[in-house]
Amino acid sequence: MLQFLDAWLKSAVLEVQEYVRLQIATIRSAVSRPFYFHDVVEQFEQIGIGSLTVVLLTGFFTGAVLALQTGITLDQFGARPFVGRLISASMVKELGPVLTGLMLAGRIGSGIAAELGSMVVTDQINALRALGTDPVRKLVVPRVLAGFFMAPVLTVISNTVGILGGWLIAVFQLRVASSLYWTSIVDGLYISDAWMGIIKPFCLGYVIVTIGCHVGLRTKGGTQGVGRATTNAVVASSVAVIAVDFFVTRLLITLLY
Amino acid sequence: MQKAAGNEPRGQRSMVVEPSSAATLAMRDATEPVVVVDKVSLAFDEKVVLKEVSFTLLRGHTKVILGASGSGKSTILKLILGLLKPDAGAIFVNGDRIDTMNELELMKTRADIGMVFQEGALFDSLSVAENVGYKLYEETDLPLDEVRARVEEVLGFVGLSDYVERRPSELSGGQRRRVAIARAMAAKPGILLYDEATTGLDPITAITVDEEMIKLRDLENVSSIIVTHQLRDAFFVATREAERRDRGYDIVAADAQKSDEAEFIMLKEGVVSFEGNAAELRSSNDPYLKSFLS
Numbered sequence: 001m002l003q004f005l006d007a008w009l010k011s012a013v014l015e016v017q018e019y020v021r022l023q024i025a026t027i028r029s030a031v032s033r034p035f036y037f038h039d040v041v042e043q044f045e046q047i048g049i050g051s052l053t054v055v056l057l058t059g060f061f062t063g064a065v066l067a068l069q070t071g072i073t074l075d076q077f078g079a080r081p082f083v084g085r086l087i088s089a090s091m092v093k094e095l096g097p098v099l100t101g102l103m104l105a106g107r108i109g110s111g112i113a114a115e116l117g118s119m120v121v122t123d124q125i126n127a128l129r130a131l132g133t134d135p136v137r138k139l140v141v142p143r144v145l146a147g148f149f150m151a152p153v154l155t156v157i158s159n160t161v162g163i164l165g166g167w168l169i170a171v172f173q174l175r176v177a178s179s180l181y182w183t184s185i186v187d188g189l190y191i192s193d194a195w196m197g198i199i200k201p202f203c204l205g206y207v208i209v210t211i212g213c214h215v216g217l218r219t220k221g222g223t224q225g226v227g228r229a230t231t232n233a234v235v236a237s238s239v240a241v242i243a244v245d246f247f248v249t250r251l252l253i254t255l256l257y
Numbered sequence: 258m259q260k261a262a263g264n265e266p267r268g269q270r271s272m273v274v275e276p277s278s279a280a281t282l283a284m285r286d287a288t289e290p291v292v293v294v295d296k297v298s299l300a301f302d303e304k305v306v307l308k309e310v311s312f313t314l315l316r317g318h319t320k321v322i323l324g325a326s327g328s329g330k331s332t333i334l335k336l337i338l339g340l341l342k343p344d345a346g347a348i349f350v351n352g353d354r355i356d357t358m359n360e361l362e363l364m365k366t367r368a369d370i371g372m373v374f375q376e377g378a379l380f381d382s383l384s385v386a387e388n389v390g391y392k393l394y395e396e397t398d399l400p401l402d403e404v405r406a407r408v409e410e411v412l413g414f415v416g417l418s419d420y421v422e423r424r425p426s427e428l429s430g431g432q433r434r435r436v437a438i439a440r441a442m443a444a445k446p447g448i449l450l451y452d453e454a455t456t457g458l459d460p461i462t463a464i465t466v467d468e469e470m471i472k473l474r475d476l477e478n479v480s481s482i483i484v485t486h487q488l489r490d491a492f493f494v495a496t497r498e499a500e501r502r503d504r505g506y507d508i509v510a511a512d513a514q515k516s517d518e519a520e521f522i523m524l525k526e527g528v529v530s531f532e533g534n535a536a537e538l539r540s541s542n543d544p545y546l547k548s549f550l551s
Contacts, residue, residue, distance in 0.1 A: 034396075124381075127372070127380070132364045
């Protein structure tokens with residue numbers, strides 16, 4: 001039992017050490033030459049445009065279901081007209097960033113881990129190094145930049161369609177006046193909420209992509225290993241999204257409110 | 258950074274460069290060590306992979322590393338490329354000690370090394386031309402026209418000029434290996450490392466790959482380290498040579514001197530159990546060698 005615990009602890013410490021090393025190498029590579037601009041553009045397209053459909057659908061239905069549920073609760077207090085205030089605050093501060101983060105963890109985290117993992121087990125990473133290319137510069141930096149900058153953009157889009165979804169339900173189901181809904185949306189938002197909604201996705205995007213890259217580059221054991229890496233990346237980045245969201249929220253409440 | 262000039266005792270190495278006449282230069286070239294592996298040991302956890310392995314590869318020569326699966330053959334190539342670091346010993350490439358270099362310094366050394374990986378390790382998302390020209394496109398400032406010309410030249414060299422736009426997944430096993438050879442040679446390296454380049458290929462395709470290795474060695478003066486457990490291919494490369502003709506080349510039986518330039522190393526459980534030429538290998542009375550050759 002002690003031996004098992006010892007091995008588990010060593011392996012956990014090693015993972016953390018390697019994760020930190022990868023981040024240091026990534027930051028160092030991002031600010032020095034060579035810089036693979038073409039790969040950065042490609043990753044912005046893959047992570048940003050590629051995730052648009054899933055983010056649009058998730059945002060829309062989240063806003064819609066939020067309006068449905070809160071409509072029933074608000075009715076008990078005769079506060080139905082304030083449904084917009086609740087939707088905007090929930091979407092912008094919490095649901096938009098977290099749900100977009102979870103969707104990205106499923107789509108991007110798994111994709112990166114699978115792609116890099118396959119490259120590891122087929123010696124393509126070694127081939128890159130043999131050809132004089134640093135895999136961190138070529139593969140990790142473009143993905144991290146794309147994840148870091150596209151997650152906030154996708155979150156804003158998700159918030160927008162979420163509020164639109166809520167508007168559809170509010171107007172056609174709950175019979176709230178459209179103008180009242182939009183006034184309520186604006187009234188419910190403060191500038192600090194907007195800051196919180198925009199800062200969190202930067203952190204979540206960074207965490208999702210770095211976990212995907214770390215897990216992918218440490219893949220071992222052939223195709224089975226690639227499968228394991230993909231699962232681990234999704235699980236680890238999903239948990240990380242919730243955990244990072246909590247800590248960043250705690251920090252931002254202290255700083256902004 | 259330390260320099261090596263052959264098999265002198267450790268600590269007394271120095272690269273002596275005394276350019277004089279062309280004949281002297283040619284003679285020096287022929288005896289110049291391009292790769293020196295000196296008492297290299299490596300273990301993964303409890304498993305000893307290599308134990309005090311030493312050998313020297315001279316310019317334009319071939320070193321064939323034989324051994325059973327798991328004997329540490331491929332590990333030696335990864336050590337020479339700097340993809341792994343030894344636990345003990347020293348490795349010199351073109352006179353530079355590489356086992357103490359960081360990744361950035363290694364990139365410069367790797368510029369003169371090409372490697373053909375097991376199964377090719379071609380980039381799935383790139384076409385044949387992009388794979389072959391990868392290093393020139395991404396890591397040099399060569400004009401695109403020159404890169405394209407070089408890609409066409411090397412693909413012509415390995416007989417795959419018609420496959421420029423294909424993806425690796427659309428190629429046969431033999432074609433993939435030949436593309437891997439073309440990719441490794443595109444930047445005109447002085448040293449080529451072949452990791453099981455013919456394993457899993459049918460005999461006819463394997464011969465075409467063997468001929469590419471011979472052509473590169475004899476027509477381009479590339480020094481080669483060939484890791485294999487395919488004896489037939491190893492002897493084929495060691496006992497044949499390429500001769501330039503008016504239109505192309507011929508593969509003919511090698512003369513005695515050329516055969517001597519191909520040396521065999523037998524690895525047994527991470528230790529060098531034999532080192533010599535093809536004739537010495539065939540006539541060895543070592544029971545392990547005999548069972549391996551039979």
